[in-house]
Amino acid sequence: MKKLFLIVFALLSVHISSQACDKGCTMGGSYLGILPQFHKNFVGLRHTTRAYTITATHGHHTEITKENFATTELWGRFVPVRNVQIFAFAPYVLNEQNSGHGTLRSKGFGDVTLMANYSLLNTGDSLGHTLKHTLQVGGGVKLATGSYRKQQHGEALAANLQPGTGSTDYLVNGIYTIRYKQLGLSNDLTYRFNTENSNNGYQFGDRISASSNVFYWQNVKGISLLPSAGLYYEHAKGDRYEGATNAQKGGESYFTSLGLNVYVKNIALGGTLQLPVSSTEAHHATQGNTRSMVNLTYMF
Template sequence: MKRIILILLVMSWGLQSQACDICGCRLGGVYFGILPMYNTHFFGLRYSQASFNAAIDYRNNQYFEDEFSEDTYRRIDIMGRYSISKRLQVNFIVPYLMNDMNGSHQSVQSAGVGDPMVLLYYNLFNTGDKGSSLWQHSLSVGGGVKLPLGEYQKQDAGQIINRNFQIGSGSLDYLLSMNYTLRYQKFGINAEASYKLNSKNSEGYRFGNQSNASTYLFYWITTPQVAILPLAGVYYEQAEKHLDGKIEQFNTGGSAMFGTVGVQLFRKNLNLNVLYQVPWMQNFNTESTVSISANNRFTVGLMYNFSFKKKKQKPKDKIKKQRWQ
Protein backbone atom coordinates (compact mmCIF):
# COMPACT_ATOMS: atom_id res chain seq x y z
CA MET A 1 0.00 0.00 0.00
CA LYS A 2 2.96 2.31 0.55
CA ARG A 3 3.64 2.16 -3.18
CA ILE A 4 0.10 3.04 -4.24
CA ILE A 5 0.11 6.00 -1.88
CA LEU A 6 3.23 7.33 -3.59
CA ILE A 7 1.50 7.39 -6.94
CA LEU A 8 -1.60 9.25 -5.83
CA LEU A 9 -0.91 12.62 -7.33
CA VAL A 10 -4.26 14.07 -6.63
CA MET A 11 -5.07 17.06 -4.49
CA SER A 12 -6.67 20.82 -6.07
CA TRP A 13 -6.64 24.19 -5.68
CA GLY A 14 -7.91 24.16 -10.52
CA LEU A 15 -11.29 25.23 -11.20
CA GLN A 16 -11.14 25.17 -11.66
CA SER A 17 -8.57 23.75 -8.89
CA GLN A 18 -9.34 21.37 -8.24
CA ALA A 19 -7.78 18.49 -6.56
CA CYS A 20 -4.66 17.28 -8.25
CA ASP A 21 -1.50 18.86 -6.96
CA ILE A 22 0.76 17.42 -9.61
CA CYS A 23 -1.23 19.13 -12.33
CA GLY A 24 -1.31 22.42 -10.54
CA CYS A 25 -4.84 22.33 -9.21
CA ARG A 26 -3.89 23.79 -5.88
CA LEU A 27 -3.21 26.93 -7.89
CA GLY A 28 -6.49 26.65 -9.64
CA GLY A 29 -8.12 28.34 -6.68
CA VAL A 30 -6.67 31.63 -7.85
CA TYR A 31 -9.28 31.57 -10.62
CA PHE A 32 -11.75 34.47 -10.39
CA GLY A 33 -13.15 34.49 -13.93
CA ILE A 34 -15.02 37.33 -15.59
CA LEU A 35 -15.76 40.09 -13.09
CA PRO A 36 -17.42 43.05 -14.84
CA MET A 37 -17.75 45.36 -11.82
CA TYR A 38 -14.15 46.25 -10.98
CA ASN A 39 -14.89 49.13 -8.60
CA THR A 40 -17.06 47.10 -6.22
CA HIS A 41 -16.35 44.68 -3.42
CA PHE A 42 -17.62 41.12 -3.49
CA PHE A 43 -18.05 38.13 -1.21
CA GLY A 44 -18.88 34.62 -2.34
CA LEU A 45 -18.77 30.85 -2.03
CA ARG A 46 -17.45 28.39 -4.62
CA TYR A 47 -17.75 24.60 -4.67
CA SER A 48 -15.37 22.50 -6.79
CA GLN A 49 -15.10 18.75 -7.31
CA ALA A 50 -12.57 16.58 -9.13
CA SER A 51 -11.80 12.87 -9.19
CA PHE A 52 -8.85 10.76 -10.29
CA ASN A 53 -8.04 7.10 -10.89
CA ALA A 54 -4.59 5.70 -10.08
CA ALA A 55 -3.30 2.17 -10.56
CA ILE A 56 -0.19 0.01 -10.44
CA ASP A 57 -0.08 -2.85 -12.91
CA TYR A 58 2.69 -5.35 -12.07
CA ARG A 59 1.97 -7.28 -15.27
CA ASN A 60 1.16 -10.59 -13.56
CA ASN A 61 4.22 -10.50 -11.32
CA GLN A 62 3.70 -13.28 -8.80
CA TYR A 63 5.43 -11.35 -6.01
CA PHE A 64 3.30 -8.18 -6.20
CA GLU A 65 -0.43 -7.58 -6.17
CA ASP A 66 -1.91 -4.97 -8.50
CA GLU A 67 -3.27 -1.89 -6.73
CA PHE A 68 -5.75 0.84 -7.60
CA SER A 69 -7.32 3.88 -6.04
CA GLU A 70 -10.39 5.98 -6.86
CA ASP A 71 -10.22 9.40 -5.25
CA THR A 72 -12.58 12.35 -4.99
CA TYR A 73 -11.53 15.83 -3.93
CA ARG A 74 -14.08 18.43 -2.92
CA ARG A 75 -13.38 22.03 -2.07
CA ILE A 76 -15.43 24.94 -0.74
CA ASP A 77 -13.83 28.37 -1.15
CA ILE A 78 -14.82 31.42 0.83
CA MET A 79 -13.65 34.22 -1.41
CA GLY A 80 -13.86 37.96 -1.57
CA ARG A 81 -12.49 41.24 -2.87
CA TYR A 82 -12.06 44.64 -1.28
CA SER A 83 -11.50 47.58 -3.64
CA ILE A 84 -9.04 49.95 -1.99
CA SER A 85 -9.27 52.40 -4.89
CA LYS A 86 -10.24 52.46 -8.55
CA ARG A 87 -7.07 50.54 -9.43
CA LEU A 88 -6.07 48.61 -6.27
CA GLN A 89 -7.93 45.56 -4.98
CA VAL A 90 -7.26 42.93 -2.32
CA ASN A 91 -8.56 39.42 -3.09
CA PHE A 92 -8.64 36.50 -0.69
CA ILE A 93 -9.55 32.80 -0.77
CA VAL A 94 -10.04 30.58 2.30
CA PRO A 95 -10.54 26.92 1.28
CA TYR A 96 -12.20 24.05 3.12
CA LEU A 97 -11.08 20.69 1.68
CA MET A 98 -12.76 17.27 1.81
CA ASN A 99 -10.62 14.48 0.35
CA ASP A 100 -11.68 10.85 -0.04
CA MET A 101 -9.12 8.23 -1.11
CA ASN A 102 -10.69 4.82 -1.75
CA GLY A 103 -8.04 2.25 -2.62
CA SER A 104 -7.80 -1.49 -2.97
CA HIS A 105 -5.56 -1.62 0.11
CA GLN A 106 -6.43 1.56 2.00
CA SER A 107 -9.23 4.10 2.48
CA VAL A 108 -8.52 7.51 3.96
CA GLN A 109 -10.69 10.58 4.53
CA SER A 110 -9.27 14.00 5.26
CA ALA A 111 -11.08 17.30 5.79
CA GLY A 112 -10.34 20.73 7.19
CA VAL A 113 -9.47 24.34 6.50
CA GLY A 114 -6.66 24.55 3.94
CA ASP A 115 -4.04 27.19 3.18
CA PRO A 116 -5.62 30.63 2.59
CA MET A 117 -4.40 32.99 -0.13
CA VAL A 118 -4.22 36.78 -0.20
CA LEU A 119 -3.42 38.74 -3.38
CA LEU A 120 -3.11 42.43 -4.21
CA TYR A 121 -4.26 43.32 -7.75
CA TYR A 122 -3.51 46.45 -9.75
CA ASN A 123 -5.85 47.38 -12.60
CA LEU A 124 -3.62 48.72 -15.39
CA PHE A 125 -6.56 49.84 -17.51
CA ASN A 126 -10.31 49.35 -17.76
CA THR A 127 -12.45 50.82 -20.55
CA GLY A 128 -15.53 48.79 -19.58
CA ASP A 129 -17.32 51.83 -18.18
CA LYS A 130 -17.20 53.60 -21.56
CA GLY A 131 -20.46 52.37 -23.00
CA SER A 132 -20.04 54.35 -26.21
CA SER A 133 -16.97 52.34 -27.27
CA LEU A 134 -17.44 49.20 -29.38
CA TRP A 135 -14.16 47.79 -28.06
CA GLN A 136 -13.75 47.40 -24.30
CA HIS A 137 -10.95 45.75 -22.38
CA SER A 138 -9.41 45.46 -18.93
CA LEU A 139 -6.13 44.11 -17.53
CA SER A 140 -5.30 43.38 -13.90
CA VAL A 141 -2.03 42.00 -12.53
CA GLY A 142 -1.40 40.85 -9.00
CA GLY A 143 0.77 39.05 -6.52
CA GLY A 144 0.39 37.55 -3.10
CA VAL A 145 1.07 34.69 -0.72
CA LYS A 146 -0.37 31.35 0.32
CA LEU A 147 -0.19 30.99 4.10
CA PRO A 148 0.75 27.63 5.72
CA LEU A 149 -2.27 27.20 8.01
CA GLY A 150 -3.70 23.86 6.81
CA GLU A 151 -2.76 20.49 8.33
CA TYR A 152 0.16 18.90 6.48
CA GLN A 153 1.26 16.02 8.74
CA LYS A 154 -1.84 13.82 8.80
CA GLN A 155 -1.05 10.15 9.43
CA ASP A 156 -2.78 6.84 8.82
CA ALA A 157 -1.72 3.65 10.61
CA GLY A 158 1.24 5.51 12.09
CA GLN A 159 2.61 6.72 8.75
CA ILE A 160 2.26 10.11 7.09
CA ILE A 161 -0.17 9.96 4.18
CA ASN A 162 0.60 11.06 0.63
CA ARG A 163 1.69 14.71 0.51
CA ASN A 164 -0.87 15.57 -2.15
CA PHE A 165 -3.63 14.26 0.07
CA GLN A 166 -2.75 16.60 2.94
CA ILE A 167 -5.00 19.57 3.65
CA GLY A 168 -2.08 22.01 3.58
CA SER A 169 1.49 22.12 2.30
CA GLY A 170 3.18 23.52 5.41
CA SER A 171 5.03 26.09 3.31
CA LEU A 172 4.79 29.81 2.63
CA ASP A 173 4.30 30.12 -1.13
CA TYR A 174 4.27 33.11 -3.48
CA LEU A 175 1.68 33.86 -6.16
CA LEU A 176 1.57 35.82 -9.41
CA SER A 177 -1.66 36.32 -11.35
CA MET A 178 -3.14 38.22 -14.28
CA ASN A 179 -6.64 38.60 -15.72
CA TYR A 180 -7.43 40.16 -19.12
CA THR A 181 -10.82 40.65 -20.76
CA LEU A 182 -11.42 41.95 -24.29
CA ARG A 183 -14.94 42.60 -25.55
CA TYR A 184 -16.34 43.75 -28.89
CA GLN A 185 -20.03 44.58 -28.56
CA LYS A 186 -21.51 41.32 -27.17
CA PHE A 187 -18.59 39.02 -28.01
CA GLY A 188 -15.52 38.72 -25.83
CA ILE A 189 -12.54 36.72 -24.65
CA ASN A 190 -11.16 36.27 -21.15
CA ALA A 191 -7.61 35.10 -20.40
CA GLU A 192 -6.32 34.31 -16.93
CA ALA A 193 -2.95 32.94 -15.80
CA SER A 194 -1.29 32.21 -12.46
CA TYR A 195 2.05 30.97 -11.17
CA LYS A 196 2.91 29.65 -7.70
CA LEU A 197 6.48 29.57 -6.42
CA ASN A 198 6.65 27.01 -3.63
CA SER A 199 9.08 26.93 -0.73
CA LYS A 200 10.11 24.08 1.58
CA ASN A 201 8.10 23.21 4.67
CA SER A 202 9.57 22.43 8.09
CA GLU A 203 10.26 18.84 7.02
CA GLY A 204 12.29 19.90 3.98
CA TYR A 205 9.60 18.85 1.49
CA ARG A 206 8.82 21.18 -1.43
CA PHE A 207 5.97 20.85 -3.88
CA GLY A 208 6.91 21.60 -7.48
CA ASN A 209 6.23 25.11 -8.74
CA GLN A 210 2.83 25.28 -10.40
CA SER A 211 1.23 27.28 -13.19
CA ASN A 212 -2.12 27.37 -14.93
CA ALA A 213 -3.81 29.33 -17.68
CA SER A 214 -7.27 29.57 -19.20
CA THR A 215 -8.83 31.22 -22.24
CA TYR A 216 -12.58 31.49 -22.70
CA LEU A 217 -14.76 32.93 -25.45
CA PHE A 218 -18.06 34.37 -24.26
CA TYR A 219 -21.21 36.05 -25.55
CA TRP A 220 -23.09 38.68 -23.56
CA ILE A 221 -26.90 38.24 -23.56
CA THR A 222 -29.09 40.76 -21.76
CA THR A 223 -32.74 40.47 -20.73
CA PRO A 224 -34.87 42.73 -18.52
CA GLN A 225 -34.32 40.42 -15.54
CA VAL A 226 -30.88 38.88 -15.98
CA ALA A 227 -27.65 39.00 -18.00
CA ILE A 228 -26.44 35.64 -19.35
CA LEU A 229 -22.83 34.91 -20.26
CA PRO A 230 -22.31 31.49 -21.92
CA LEU A 231 -18.62 30.63 -22.36
CA ALA A 232 -16.34 27.93 -23.76
CA GLY A 233 -12.59 27.46 -23.92
CA VAL A 234 -9.56 25.61 -22.61
CA TYR A 235 -7.82 25.31 -19.25
CA TYR A 236 -4.19 24.19 -18.85
CA GLU A 237 -2.22 23.30 -15.73
CA GLN A 238 1.37 22.21 -15.16
CA ALA A 239 3.61 21.40 -12.19
CA GLU A 240 7.24 20.52 -11.66
CA LYS A 241 8.38 17.46 -9.70
CA HIS A 242 8.36 17.56 -5.91
CA LEU A 243 11.58 17.60 -3.89
CA ASP A 244 12.21 15.86 -0.56
CA GLY A 245 15.38 17.62 0.47
CA LYS A 246 17.31 17.56 -2.81
CA ILE A 247 15.80 14.28 -4.05
CA GLU A 248 13.21 14.40 -6.86
CA GLN A 249 10.10 12.40 -6.01
CA PHE A 250 8.83 9.74 -8.40
CA ASN A 251 5.33 10.08 -9.83
CA THR A 252 5.01 13.81 -9.18
CA GLY A 253 4.65 16.67 -11.63
CA GLY A 254 3.05 16.74 -15.04
CA SER A 255 0.50 18.63 -17.09
CA ALA A 256 -3.10 18.43 -18.26
CA MET A 257 -5.45 20.33 -20.56
CA PHE A 258 -9.23 20.52 -20.15
CA GLY A 259 -12.01 21.64 -22.45
CA THR A 260 -14.39 23.92 -20.56
CA VAL A 261 -17.99 24.99 -21.00
CA GLY A 262 -19.93 27.14 -18.60
CA VAL A 263 -22.30 29.99 -17.97
CA GLN A 264 -22.40 33.05 -15.75
CA LEU A 265 -25.66 34.68 -14.70
CA PHE A 266 -25.84 38.27 -13.44
CA ARG A 267 -28.89 39.65 -11.65
CA LYS A 268 -28.53 42.91 -9.78
CA ASN A 269 -25.70 42.30 -7.29
CA LEU A 270 -25.59 38.51 -7.67
CA ASN A 271 -23.28 36.51 -9.94
CA LEU A 272 -23.80 32.75 -10.43
CA ASN A 273 -20.92 30.90 -12.12
CA VAL A 274 -21.04 27.27 -13.36
CA LEU A 275 -18.15 25.47 -15.14
CA TYR A 276 -17.76 21.91 -16.42
CA GLN A 277 -14.41 20.56 -17.59
CA VAL A 278 -13.45 17.48 -19.63
CA PRO A 279 -9.80 16.32 -19.90
CA TRP A 280 -8.39 16.58 -23.42
CA MET A 281 -4.74 15.83 -22.73
CA GLN A 282 -2.91 14.35 -19.74
CA ASN A 283 0.82 13.87 -19.32
CA PHE A 284 1.74 12.90 -15.77
CA ASN A 285 5.27 11.98 -14.71
CA THR A 286 4.78 8.31 -13.83
CA GLU A 287 6.79 5.11 -13.77
CA SER A 288 6.16 2.43 -16.39
CA THR A 289 3.91 0.39 -14.07
CA VAL A 290 1.89 3.39 -12.89
CA SER A 291 -1.12 5.02 -14.55
CA ILE A 292 -3.02 8.12 -13.45
CA SER A 293 -6.07 9.61 -15.15
CA ALA A 294 -8.06 12.72 -14.33
CA ASN A 295 -11.83 12.62 -14.71
CA ASN A 296 -14.34 15.36 -15.45
CA ARG A 297 -14.58 18.32 -13.07
CA PHE A 298 -17.19 20.88 -12.22
CA THR A 299 -17.42 24.12 -10.28
CA VAL A 300 -20.33 26.25 -9.10
CA GLY A 301 -20.02 29.58 -7.33
CA LEU A 302 -22.18 32.45 -6.12
CA MET A 303 -20.87 35.98 -5.54
CA TYR A 304 -22.49 39.09 -4.12
CA ASN A 305 -21.20 42.47 -5.32
CA PHE A 306 -21.61 45.52 -3.12
CA SER A 307 -20.20 48.97 -2.43
CA PHE A 308 -20.13 51.25 0.58
CA LYS A 309 -22.11 54.45 0.23
CA LYS A 310 -19.99 57.54 0.66
CA LYS A 311 -21.15 59.95 3.33
CA LYS A 312 -22.14 63.36 2.09
CA GLN A 313 -19.76 66.07 3.25
CA LYS A 314 -21.07 69.00 5.18
CA PRO A 315 -20.31 72.45 3.75
CA LYS A 316 -17.68 73.07 6.49
CA ASP A 317 -15.98 69.78 5.69
CA LYS A 318 -15.75 70.71 2.03
CA ILE A 319 -14.11 74.03 2.88
CA LYS A 320 -11.56 72.35 5.15
CA LYS A 321 -10.76 69.76 2.48
CA GLN A 322 -10.21 72.41 -0.17
CA ARG A 323 -7.73 74.20 2.08
CA TRP A 324 -5.59 71.10 2.38
CA GLN A 325 -5.60 70.28 -1.33
Protein backbone atom coordinates in the same frame (compact mmCIF):
# COMPACT_ATOMS: atom_id res chain seq x y z
CA MET B 1 -36.70 29.79 -18.59
CA LYS B 2 -36.92 26.01 -18.99
CA LYS B 3 -33.85 26.02 -21.23
CA LEU B 4 -32.02 28.27 -18.75
CA PHE B 5 -32.84 25.90 -15.89
CA LEU B 6 -31.55 22.90 -17.83
CA ILE B 7 -28.29 24.66 -18.67
CA VAL B 8 -27.69 25.71 -15.06
CA PHE B 9 -28.58 22.24 -13.77
CA ALA B 10 -26.11 20.65 -16.17
CA LEU B 11 -23.31 22.95 -15.06
CA LEU B 12 -24.02 22.21 -11.42
CA SER B 13 -24.19 18.44 -11.69
CA VAL B 14 -22.07 17.06 -14.54
CA HIS B 15 -18.48 15.92 -13.95
CA ILE B 16 -16.13 15.25 -16.83
CA SER B 17 -13.17 12.84 -16.63
CA SER B 18 -9.71 13.83 -17.82
CA GLN B 19 -6.06 12.90 -17.46
CA ALA B 20 -3.65 15.46 -16.11
CA CYS B 21 -1.23 16.63 -13.41
CA ASP B 22 -0.77 13.85 -10.85
CA LYS B 23 -2.11 14.84 -7.44
CA GLY B 24 -2.09 18.56 -7.05
CA CYS B 25 -3.54 20.49 -9.97
CA THR B 26 -6.60 22.43 -8.95
CA MET B 27 -9.29 24.79 -10.07
CA GLY B 28 -9.40 26.38 -6.64
CA GLY B 29 -7.15 28.93 -4.96
CA SER B 30 -5.77 31.21 -7.64
CA TYR B 31 -8.30 30.26 -10.34
CA LEU B 32 -10.44 33.38 -10.89
CA GLY B 33 -12.41 32.63 -14.05
CA ILE B 34 -14.28 35.42 -15.84
CA LEU B 35 -14.96 38.28 -13.42
CA PRO B 36 -17.10 41.07 -14.91
CA GLN B 37 -18.17 44.26 -13.12
CA PHE B 38 -14.65 45.16 -12.01
CA HIS B 39 -15.81 48.04 -9.84
CA LYS B 40 -17.91 45.91 -7.46
CA ASN B 41 -17.02 44.09 -4.26
CA PHE B 42 -18.30 40.58 -3.74
CA VAL B 43 -18.30 37.73 -1.24
CA GLY B 44 -19.31 34.16 -1.92
CA LEU B 45 -18.86 30.43 -1.74
CA ARG B 46 -17.51 28.08 -4.38
CA HIS B 47 -17.08 24.33 -4.47
CA THR B 48 -14.58 22.39 -6.57
CA THR B 49 -14.09 18.66 -7.04
CA ARG B 50 -11.27 16.58 -8.55
CA ALA B 51 -10.78 12.81 -8.73
CA TYR B 52 -7.98 10.44 -9.73
CA THR B 53 -7.71 6.71 -10.36
CA ILE B 54 -4.21 5.27 -9.93
CA THR B 55 -3.39 1.82 -11.30
CA ALA B 56 -0.25 0.07 -10.05
CA THR B 57 0.88 -3.34 -11.34
CA HIS B 58 3.07 -5.56 -9.18
CA GLY B 59 3.84 -8.74 -11.11
CA HIS B 60 0.48 -10.40 -11.77
CA HIS B 61 -1.29 -8.24 -9.20
CA THR B 62 -2.98 -4.95 -10.09
CA GLU B 63 -3.88 -2.47 -7.37
CA ILE B 64 -6.32 0.36 -8.01
CA THR B 65 -6.39 3.46 -5.81
CA LYS B 66 -9.04 6.15 -6.09
CA GLU B 67 -8.50 9.64 -4.73
CA ASN B 68 -11.16 12.33 -4.38
CA PHE B 69 -10.48 15.95 -3.52
CA ALA B 70 -13.23 18.44 -2.65
CA THR B 71 -12.75 22.05 -1.59
CA THR B 72 -15.36 24.53 -0.38
CA GLU B 73 -14.05 28.09 -0.31
CA LEU B 74 -15.19 31.33 1.19
CA TRP B 75 -13.81 33.93 -1.18
CA GLY B 76 -14.26 37.58 -1.97
CA ARG B 77 -13.07 40.66 -3.78
CA PHE B 78 -12.61 44.14 -2.31
CA VAL B 79 -12.08 47.26 -4.45
CA PRO B 80 -10.61 49.93 -2.14
CA VAL B 81 -9.90 52.42 -4.94
CA ARG B 82 -10.33 52.46 -8.70
CA ASN B 83 -8.02 50.02 -10.52
CA VAL B 84 -7.09 48.05 -7.38
CA GLN B 85 -8.65 44.68 -6.54
CA ILE B 86 -7.88 42.57 -3.47
CA PHE B 87 -8.88 38.88 -3.34
CA ALA B 88 -9.02 36.47 -0.41
CA PHE B 89 -9.62 32.70 -0.39
CA ALA B 90 -10.29 30.61 2.74
CA PRO B 91 -10.76 26.89 1.87
CA TYR B 92 -12.17 23.93 3.74
CA VAL B 93 -10.81 20.66 2.34
CA LEU B 94 -12.14 17.11 2.28
CA ASN B 95 -9.73 14.51 0.81
CA GLU B 96 -10.27 10.78 0.48
CA GLN B 97 -8.19 7.85 -0.76
CA ASN B 98 -9.68 4.39 -1.34
CA SER B 99 -7.53 1.32 -2.02
CA GLY B 100 -7.34 -2.39 -1.23
CA HIS B 101 -5.72 -1.42 2.08
CA GLY B 102 -8.74 0.60 3.21
CA THR B 103 -9.92 4.19 3.18
CA LEU B 104 -7.97 7.25 4.30
CA ARG B 105 -9.78 10.52 4.94
CA SER B 106 -8.58 13.98 5.79
CA LYS B 107 -10.56 17.15 6.33
CA GLY B 108 -9.97 20.60 7.75
CA PHE B 109 -9.25 24.19 6.92
CA GLY B 110 -6.67 24.62 4.18
CA ASP B 111 -4.22 27.38 3.31
CA VAL B 112 -5.50 30.95 3.01
CA THR B 113 -4.53 32.81 -0.17
CA LEU B 114 -4.36 36.61 -0.53
CA MET B 115 -3.96 38.35 -3.89
CA ALA B 116 -3.98 41.90 -5.26
CA ASN B 117 -4.31 43.12 -8.85
CA TYR B 118 -3.75 46.54 -10.37
CA SER B 119 -5.36 47.67 -13.64
CA LEU B 120 -2.73 49.14 -15.97
CA LEU B 121 -5.45 49.68 -18.56
CA ASN B 122 -9.15 50.02 -17.80
CA THR B 123 -11.79 51.30 -20.20
CA GLY B 124 -14.30 48.65 -19.15
CA ASP B 125 -16.78 51.11 -17.62
CA SER B 126 -16.18 53.99 -20.03
CA LEU B 127 -19.09 55.14 -22.21
CA GLY B 128 -16.66 56.81 -24.60
CA HIS B 129 -15.09 53.57 -25.85
CA THR B 130 -16.88 51.06 -28.06
CA LEU B 131 -14.00 48.59 -27.81
CA LYS B 132 -13.28 48.13 -24.12
CA HIS B 133 -9.99 46.83 -22.66
CA THR B 134 -8.87 45.84 -19.18
CA LEU B 135 -5.31 44.75 -18.33
CA GLN B 136 -4.58 43.67 -14.76
CA VAL B 137 -1.33 42.49 -13.23
CA GLY B 138 -0.63 41.39 -9.70
CA GLY B 139 0.29 38.60 -7.36
CA GLY B 140 -0.20 37.18 -3.94
CA VAL B 141 0.80 34.77 -1.24
CA LYS B 142 -0.54 31.43 -0.01
CA LEU B 143 -0.07 31.24 3.73
CA ALA B 144 0.72 28.08 5.70
CA THR B 145 -2.51 28.18 7.72
CA GLY B 146 -3.79 24.65 7.01
CA SER B 147 -2.92 21.47 8.88
CA TYR B 148 -0.20 19.32 7.31
CA ARG B 149 0.42 16.83 10.13
CA LYS B 150 -2.78 14.80 10.11
CA GLN B 151 -2.46 11.09 10.86
CA GLN B 152 -4.58 7.99 10.53
CA HIS B 153 -3.88 4.64 12.19
CA GLY B 154 -0.85 6.23 13.85
CA GLU B 155 0.84 7.16 10.56
CA ALA B 156 1.15 10.53 8.83
CA LEU B 157 -0.99 10.94 5.72
CA ALA B 158 0.67 11.60 2.38
CA ALA B 159 1.41 15.24 1.56
CA ASN B 160 -1.27 15.42 -1.15
CA LEU B 161 -3.96 14.25 1.31
CA GLN B 162 -3.18 16.94 3.90
CA PRO B 163 -5.48 20.01 4.04
CA GLY B 164 -2.44 22.32 3.94
CA THR B 165 1.08 22.21 2.52
CA GLY B 166 2.94 23.72 5.47
CA SER B 167 4.72 26.12 3.10
CA THR B 168 4.38 29.77 2.15
CA ASP B 169 3.98 30.04 -1.62
CA TYR B 170 3.90 33.01 -4.00
CA LEU B 171 1.82 33.81 -7.07
CA VAL B 172 2.06 36.26 -9.97
CA ASN B 173 -0.72 36.72 -12.50
CA GLY B 174 -2.00 38.80 -15.37
CA ILE B 175 -5.51 39.19 -16.84
CA TYR B 176 -6.41 40.84 -20.14
CA THR B 177 -10.04 41.32 -21.22
CA ILE B 178 -11.30 42.87 -24.45
CA ARG B 179 -14.98 43.41 -25.23
CA TYR B 180 -17.01 44.79 -28.13
CA LYS B 181 -20.65 45.34 -27.19
CA GLN B 182 -21.83 42.01 -25.71
CA LEU B 183 -18.99 39.85 -27.07
CA GLY B 184 -15.66 39.57 -25.28
CA LEU B 185 -12.44 37.62 -24.79
CA SER B 186 -10.78 37.02 -21.41
CA ASN B 187 -7.15 35.80 -21.09
CA ASP B 188 -5.24 35.07 -17.90
CA LEU B 189 -1.89 33.65 -16.82
CA THR B 190 -0.83 32.59 -13.31
CA TYR B 191 2.47 31.21 -12.00
CA ARG B 192 2.77 29.75 -8.51
CA PHE B 193 6.19 29.47 -6.83
CA ASN B 194 6.04 26.73 -4.19
CA THR B 195 8.52 26.60 -1.34
CA GLU B 196 9.64 23.72 0.88
CA ASN B 197 7.87 22.72 4.05
CA SER B 198 10.72 23.21 6.52
CA ASN B 199 9.25 20.67 8.96
CA ASN B 200 9.07 17.63 6.69
CA GLY B 201 11.20 18.58 3.68
CA TYR B 202 8.37 18.22 1.14
CA GLN B 203 7.98 20.75 -1.69
CA PHE B 204 5.19 20.73 -4.27
CA GLY B 205 6.36 21.55 -7.79
CA ASP B 206 5.76 25.00 -9.25
CA ARG B 207 2.53 25.42 -11.23
CA ILE B 208 1.68 27.52 -14.27
CA SER B 209 -1.82 27.91 -15.71
CA ALA B 210 -3.25 29.91 -18.59
CA SER B 211 -6.70 30.27 -20.11
CA SER B 212 -8.50 32.06 -22.91
CA ASN B 213 -12.30 32.27 -22.94
CA VAL B 214 -14.82 33.85 -25.27
CA PHE B 215 -17.91 35.16 -23.48
CA TYR B 216 -21.21 36.77 -24.42
CA TRP B 217 -23.25 39.06 -22.21
CA GLN B 218 -27.02 38.84 -22.68
CA ASN B 219 -29.94 40.36 -20.73
CA VAL B 220 -33.20 38.39 -20.64
CA LYS B 221 -36.14 39.89 -18.71
CA GLY B 222 -34.09 41.24 -15.81
CA ILE B 223 -31.70 38.29 -15.77
CA SER B 224 -28.17 38.66 -17.13
CA LEU B 225 -26.51 35.62 -18.70
CA LEU B 226 -22.81 35.23 -19.37
CA PRO B 227 -22.00 31.94 -21.13
CA SER B 228 -18.34 31.26 -21.96
CA ALA B 229 -16.17 28.73 -23.75
CA GLY B 230 -12.44 28.47 -24.24
CA LEU B 231 -9.16 26.70 -23.59
CA TYR B 232 -7.26 26.05 -20.37
CA TYR B 233 -3.64 24.88 -19.93
CA GLU B 234 -1.65 23.96 -16.86
CA HIS B 235 1.76 22.52 -16.12
CA ALA B 236 3.14 21.21 -12.84
CA LYS B 237 6.78 20.47 -12.13
CA GLY B 238 7.69 17.34 -10.18
CA ASP B 239 7.41 17.50 -6.40
CA ARG B 240 10.57 17.34 -4.32
CA TYR B 241 11.33 15.59 -1.04
CA GLU B 242 14.47 16.53 0.88
CA GLY B 243 15.90 18.00 -2.32
CA ALA B 244 15.21 14.98 -4.57
CA THR B 245 12.64 15.26 -7.38
CA ASN B 246 9.76 12.76 -7.39
CA ALA B 247 9.54 11.56 -11.02
CA GLN B 248 5.99 10.30 -10.48
CA LYS B 249 4.55 13.74 -9.81
CA GLY B 250 3.85 16.56 -12.23
CA GLY B 251 2.79 16.82 -15.87
CA GLU B 252 0.83 19.11 -18.17
CA SER B 253 -2.67 19.11 -19.60
CA TYR B 254 -4.98 20.95 -21.98
CA PHE B 255 -8.70 21.40 -21.51
CA THR B 256 -11.69 22.97 -23.16
CA SER B 257 -13.68 25.04 -20.66
CA LEU B 258 -17.43 25.60 -20.55
CA GLY B 259 -19.01 28.05 -18.16
CA LEU B 260 -22.17 29.95 -17.37
CA ASN B 261 -22.83 32.78 -14.93
CA VAL B 262 -26.38 33.94 -14.17
CA TYR B 263 -26.93 37.36 -12.53
CA VAL B 264 -30.16 38.32 -10.76
CA LYS B 265 -29.77 41.77 -9.22
CA ASN B 266 -26.83 41.43 -6.79
CA ILE B 267 -26.74 37.62 -6.81
CA ALA B 268 -24.56 35.58 -9.18
CA LEU B 269 -24.73 31.81 -9.71
CA GLY B 270 -22.13 30.13 -11.89
CA GLY B 271 -20.54 26.87 -12.94
CA THR B 272 -17.43 25.78 -14.83
CA LEU B 273 -16.47 22.48 -16.45
CA GLN B 274 -13.07 21.55 -17.85
CA LEU B 275 -13.10 18.83 -20.50
CA PRO B 276 -9.82 17.10 -21.40
CA VAL B 277 -8.14 17.60 -24.76
CA SER B 278 -4.73 16.04 -24.12
CA SER B 279 -2.24 15.46 -21.33
CA THR B 280 1.29 14.32 -20.63
CA GLU B 281 1.70 12.83 -17.19
CA ALA B 282 4.82 12.12 -15.23
CA HIS B 283 3.07 9.04 -13.84
CA HIS B 284 1.08 7.38 -16.65
CA ALA B 285 -0.83 5.08 -14.28
CA THR B 286 -2.82 8.06 -12.99
CA GLN B 287 -6.14 8.74 -14.72
CA GLY B 288 -9.41 10.39 -13.98
CA ASN B 289 -8.95 13.99 -12.89
CA THR B 290 -12.65 14.75 -12.76
CA ARG B 291 -13.20 18.49 -12.35
CA SER B 292 -16.04 20.91 -11.84
CA MET B 293 -16.65 24.15 -9.99
CA VAL B 294 -19.82 25.94 -8.88
CA ASN B 295 -20.07 29.30 -7.14
CA LEU B 296 -22.60 31.57 -5.51
CA THR B 297 -21.67 35.21 -4.86
CA TYR B 298 -23.22 38.41 -3.57
CA MET B 299 -22.05 41.67 -5.15
CA PHE B 300 -22.20 45.05 -3.43
